[in-house]
Amino acid sequence: xxxKLSLVVVSMLALSACQDEASSGGSxxxxxxxxxxxxxxxxxxxxxxxxxxxxSGENIKAPVLESTGTGGGLERxxxxxxxxxxxxxxxxxxxxxxxxxKCQANGVTDIIEIQVGIDxxxxxxxxxxxxxxxxxxxxxxxxxxxxxxKEQTAEKWSDVNPALPDLAISVYxxxxxSGTRDAFEELIMEAGCKTDPAMKALKDSDxxxxxxxxxxVRNDTKFQEQGENDNLIVGKLSANPNTMGxxxxxYMEENADKVRGISMDDNAPTYDSIASGDYPxxxxxxxxxxxQHIGKIxxxxxxxxxxxxxxxxxxxxAKIGLIASPDDVRAxxxxxxxxxxxxxxxxLQ
Amino acid sequence: xxxxxxxxPTDWNSPEMQKRIAKRYASEKRFKLMGxxxxxMSTAFLIFLLITMLGNxxxxxxxxxxxxxxxxxxMTxxxxxxxxxxxxxxxxIRSMDIAGIxxxxxxxxxxxxxxxxxxxxxxxxxxxxxxxxxxxxxxxVEQKVVLELPADAAIDTAYKGDGLKKAEELTQILDEKxxxxxxxNLSFLTGSDAxxxxxxxxxxxxxxxxxxxxxxxxxxxxxxxxxxxxxxxYAPKNRWTDLIEVSINNLAAVPSIIFGLLGLVVFLxxxxxxxxxxxxGGLTLALMTMPIIVIAxxxxxxxxxxSIREAALxxxxxxxxxxxxxxxxxxxxxxxxxTIIGMARALGETAxxxxxxxxxxxxxxxxxxxxxxxxxxxxxxxxxxxxxRAFVEKTSAAIIILLLFLMTMNAVAIxxxxxxxxxx
Numbered sequence: 001x002x003x004k005l006s007l008v009v010v011s012m013l014a015l016s017a018c019q020d021e022a023s024s025g026g027s028x029x030x031x032x033x034x035x036x037x038x039x040x041x042x043x044x045x046x047x048x049x050x051x052x053x054x055x056s057g058e059n060i061k062a063p064v065l066e067s068t069g070t071g072g073g074l075e076r077x078x079x080x081x082x083x084x085x086x087x088x089x090x091x092x093x094x095x096x097x098x099x100x101x102k103c104q105a106n107g108v109t110d111i112i113e114i115q116v117g118i119d120x121x122x123x124x125x126x127x128x129x130x131x132x133x134x135x136x137x138x139x140x141x142x143x144x145x146x147x148x149x150k151e152q153t154a155e156k157w158s159d160v161n162p163a164l165p166d167l168a169i170s171v172y173x174x175x176x177x178s179g180t181r182d183a184f185e186e187l188i189m190e191a192g193c194k195t196d197p198a199m200k201a202l203k204d205s206d207x208x209x210x211x212x213x214x215x216x217v218r219n220d221t222k223f224q225e226q227g228e229n230d231n232l233i234v235g236k237l238s239a240n241p242n243t244m245g246x247x248x249x250x251y252m253e254e255n256a257d258k259v260r261g262i263s264m265d266d267n268a269p270t271y272d273s274i275a276s277g278d279y280p281x282x283x284x285x286x287x288x289x290x291x292q293h294i295g296k297i298x299x300x301x302x303x304x305x306x307x308x309x310x311x312x313x314x315x316x317x318a319k320i321g322l323i324a325s326p327d328d329v330r331a332x333x334x335x336x337x338x339x340x341x342x343x344x345x346x347x348l349q
Numbered sequence: 350x351x352x353x354x355x356x357x358p359t360d361w362n363s364p365e366m367q368k369r370i371a372k373r374y375a376s377e378k379r380f381k382l383m384g385x386x387x388x389x390m391s392t393a394f395l396i397f398l399l400i401t402m403l404g405n406x407x408x409x410x411x412x413x414x415x416x417x418x419x420x421x422x423x424m425t426x427x428x429x430x431x432x433x434x435x436x437x438x439x440x441x442i443r444s445m446d447i448a449g450i451x452x453x454x455x456x457x458x459x460x461x462x463x464x465x466x467x468x469x470x471x472x473x474x475x476x477x478x479x480x481x482x483x484x485x486x487x488x489x490v491e492q493k494v495v496l497e498l499p500a501d502a503a504i505d506t507a508y509k510g511d512g513l514k515k516a517e518e519l520t521q522i523l524d525e526k527x528x529x530x531x532x533x534n535l536s537f538l539t540g541s542d543a544x545x546x547x548x549x550x551x552x553x554x555x556x557x558x559x560x561x562x563x564x565x566x567x568x569x570x571x572x573x574x575x576x577x578x579x580x581x582x583y584a585p586k587n588r589w590t591d592l593i594e595v596s597i598n599n600l601a602a603v604p605s606i607i608f609g610l611l612g613l614v615v616f617l618x619x620x621x622x623x624x625x626x627x628x629x630g631g632l633t634l635a636l637m638t639m640p641i642i643v644i645a646x647x648x649x650x651x652x653x654x655x656s657i658r659e660a661a662l663x664x665x666x667x668x669x670x671x672x673x674x675x676x677x678x679x680x681x682x683x684x685x686x687x688t689i690i691g692m693a694r695a696l697g698e699t700a701x702x703x704x705x706x707x708x709x710x711x712x713x714x715x716x717x718x719x720x721x722x723x724x725x726x727x728x729x730x731x732x733x734x735x736x737x738r739a740f741v742e743k744t745s746a747a748i749i750i751l752l753l754f755l756m757t758m759n760a761v762a763i764x765x766x767x768x769x770x771x772x773x
Contacts (some may be wrong), residue, residue, distance in 0.1 A: 031623075033721065035624075044544065047710050050543050050710070050712065051473075051543065051712060052714065054713075055477070057443075058439055058440070060368075061713070062541075062713040063711040064710070064711050065627060066710075067708075067710070068623075068708040082616070084621055084623075084624060316473070319469075
C-alpha cells in the first residue's frame with residue numbers, strides 16, 4: 001500500500017516537473033507580461049484598457065493588475081527597477097515629492113507621467129428645482145454627521161447659511177462602498193471642513209478624529225443612500241425637484257436634459273472648471289510609467305498609447321465614467337506617451 | 350467529633366432522595382439537549398449557507414443570449430470563406446473589424462429600441478464570440494446569419510429577475526419578440542477573470558488553486574511526515590527537542606497573515622521568485638500547513654502500539670524497516686486526516702496570498718507554476734468587491750465551485766485513509 005502511495009506522489013512530482021519545464025522558458029529574469037499596480041479608482045479603467053490591449057494582437061500576454069491603492073502602488077513602483085518591480089503605477093493623485101525622491105534614490109530615475117483623465121464628483125439637482133448655489137462649507141455643515149465636531153441639527157439649507165433658500169435638506173448619494181462616496185468625502189466634505197482653522201489644527205493633533213469629523217456623512221433621512229447606480233439617482237432627481245444628488249460628473253453631463261449641476265464656491269461643474277481644477281470636486285487620474293522598462297518588458301508603449309487614446313469622450317472608458325482631460329493636457333499626455341518624456345520632479349509637492 | 354456512621358440504610362423513597370435523583374436525571378437531560386441543539390445549530394448554519402449559495406449561484410452558471418442578425422456579405426464587401434480559413438485565419442479575422450460589424454448590425458436591428466432605453470444590448474464579449482464562430486465555421490462569412498450572442502450584464506440580470514427597472518422593461522420587450530435565450534454558461538467554467546461579468550470565468554482561479562495546492566502538498570506532506578517520524582522515533586528527549594516541539598505547536602497557531610509577510614520577505618525579496626505565482630503561493634501555504642501535519646503526524650505515530658515495533662524488532666527488522674514497514678503504514682490514516690485539515694485550511698486561505706501579490710486581476714489562466722495566477726478564494730473576494738450586480742451571482746457560483754473542489758479533495762483523502770486504515 002505504501003508503494004501505491006509513493007506512486008501517486010512520484011507521478012505528481014513528475015507532473016509538476018513537466019509543468020515547470022514548460023513554464024521556465026519565459027519568466028526567469030525577464031517577464032513578458034505587464035505588471036500594473038496602484039489606485040483602486042483607476043483600476044476599473046486600467047482593467048478595460050488591459051483587455052483591449054490584449055485583444056489588439058496575437059500572442060500578447062495579459063497584463064497583471066493589482067489594486068493596491070495609490071500610496072501602496074507608488075511605494076512598490078519606487079522600490080527599484082527590474083522584473084520584480086511593477087512597470088506602471090496608477091494614481092488618483094499626483095506623485096508626491098517624497099515618493100519621487102524615493103524613486104530616484106532606488107534607481108527609478110526616468111518616470112513618465114501621463115494624465116489619463118479626470119474623476120469628477122458633482123452635486124446636481126433637477127432642472128425644474130429652485131436655483132441653489134452652495135459652497136463646500138455649506139455642504140459640509142449640512143451633511144456631516146458632526147459638523148465641526150458639534151451635533152448635527154440642520155433641517156433646512158437656511159439653517160446652515162441664512163443666504164440659502166428655505167428648503168429642506170434632502171440629498172441622494174452613493175453608499176460607503178462606492179468610490180464616488182470616497183471622493184465626495186475627500187474632495188468636498190473635507191474641503192468644507194478645512195475652512196474652519198480649528199479643524200485644520202485637529203488634523204495635526206488627532207488624525208483619526210479629524211477624519212471622523214470631516215468625512216462622516218450624516219446618517220438620517222436627510223442623506224439617503226441610493227445604491228451604486230448613479231443613473232438611479234438621476235432618475236429620482238427628476239421626480240423630486242427639491243432634492244439634490246451626488247454622483248459622477250459624467251452622468252450629469254449625459255443627463256443634461258434632466259439635471260443641472262450645482263455651483264460650488266461659485267464654480268459650476270462644467271468641463272472647463274473640472275479640467276482646470278477650479279471646481280472642488282475634481283481630481284486628475286494619472287499613470288506613472290518606468291521608462292527604464294520600455295524595451296525590456298514588451299508592450300508598455302502599446303498599453304499606454306491605448307490608454308491615452310481611449311481617454312477621450314464617447315469611448316469605452318467614458319462609458320464607465322472617465323472624464324477626458326482638456327485638450328492641452330491630453331496633447332501633453334499623448335506627447336509623453338509617444339516621445340516618452342520623463343518628469344524631473346521640480347514641480348511636485 | 351461526629352464520626353459515627355449512621356447505620357440506617359439510605360431510604361431511596363424518601364422525598365429528598367427522590368428529589369436528588371430527579372435532579373440528576375434533569376441535568377443529564379439538559380446536557381443531552383444542549384449537545385443536540387449545538388449539533389442542530391451548526392447543521393442549520395451549514396444548510397443555510399448551502400441553500401443561499403445554490404440559490405444565488407445557480408443562475409451564475411447560465412448566460413442570457415440575445416439574437417443578432419448579421420448580414421456578412423454586405424458588410425464585409427464579400428469576404429470569402431477561404432480568406433478567413435487556414436494559416437492566416439486569426440490575422441484575417443482580426444483585420445475584419447468585427448466590433449464595427451457587430452455595432453452596425455446592432456444598430457440595424459435594434460437601433461431605436463436601444464437608443465430609447467439608453468442601454469447597451471450586448472456584452473463586450475460578443476465581438477470575440479463572433480470571431481470564434483467565424484473561425485470555427487468560416488462559411489458563415491458568406492451568409493446572412495442570426496447569431497445568439499451574450500447579452501449585456503444588465504439585461505442578463507434583468508432576465509434572471511433581479512435587474513434594474515429600465516433594463517427590465519427592455520428585457521420584457523425583447524422577450525416578447527422571442528429574441529432572448531438562455532444557455533449553460535460554458536465560458537464561466539473555461540474563462541478567466543474579466544471586467545465584463547458576461548465574460549468572467551472561474552477556470553483561471555481554479556487552475557491557480559490546483560497548482561498552488563500541488564506545490565503545497567509536495568512540500569508540506571513529505572517534510573511534515575518526515576519531521577513527525579524523526580521527532581517520535583529517533584530524536585532524543587532533551588531540551589532541544591522540547592524546544593522544537595513547543596515551536597512547532599506555536600507555529601500551528603500563528604495567524605496566516607504572518608506567513609504571508611514571511612513569504613513576501615523570504616521568497617520575493619531574498620530569492621527573487623516571481624510575484625503572484627502559484628509557486629510562491631504554494632510555498633507560503635506549505636509553511637502554514639507543515640506544522641499542522643507535523644502535529645497530527647506525531648499523534649498518529651505515537652498511537653501505533655509499541656507491541657508492533659517490538660514484534661518487528663524481535664523478528665530482526667532494522668529500525669528503518671520498523672518505521673517504514675510497520676509504523677508509517679499504521680500511522681498513515683491519522684497523518685492523512687491531519688493533512689486534509691491542513692490542506693482544507695490552505696485552500697480557503699486569502700490573507701497570506703494578498704501579500705505576495707495574488708490579489709490581482711489576471712485575465713488569463715496560468716500556464717505554469719511561475720506564471721501570475723490567482724486562487725479561488727481570492728477570486729471570490731475580488732468579485733464580491735465588484736460594483737456590477739451581475740457579479741453577485743458569479744461570486745456565489747464561484748463559492749459553489751470552491752466547495753466542490755474542497756469536497757473532492759477531502760473525498761480523495763478519505764478514500765486513501767480508508768484504504769490504509771487498519772484496526773486491531
